[in-house]
Amino acid sequence: MEYIYGALLLHTAGKEIDEENLKKVLEGAGVTADEARLKSLLESMKNVNIDEVLKNAAAAPVAAAAPAPAASEKKEEKKEEKKKEEKKEEAESDAMAGLSSLFG
Template sequence: MEYVYAALLLHAAGKEINEENIKAILQAAGVEADDARVKALVAALDGVNIEEVIEKAAMPVAVAAAPAAAPAAAEEAPAAEEEEEEEEEEKEEEALAGLGALFG
């Protein structure tokens, strides 16, 4: 998990996510970096829009909070709209499932 945190820290700082930078962060935190895991993480994140992934990961939380804030509006929603929302959530979960394999 510390490898992912290192990548997120680099992203938040606007720094390039590469092997050297991840190793430097891990070393500063007192973690002995595994070269294979660092290389795998950098390769997996190549071409990934981290901001977009973070937005999509946060989306189900926001959707779940909205009905709690307005229960009357949720009761009035037609069944077709609910099915569309469920399908959209399933698609988002499938997209995020691939990312979960990177951090296991």
């Protein structure tokens, strides 16, 4: 991904996307550039109109985030959790009482 990000950075800066410039960007980011990957990316981007791709990507629908639960829902959840805890404690005490009856 860093190779693509580097190419997009060069494009945004108005610089030519070539092997030398992309290698400088990657090395500036602390990435050791792999010559084969550089050449492969540059070859695959030869006939790509980056502006058009970005325009289409921006028009793609974005999934909406789920709405946060209302305060009343949170209170109900807390009440349910307390009820579950109480039931669990009751079940544990019943089990202990049952065990103690075994030993007299």
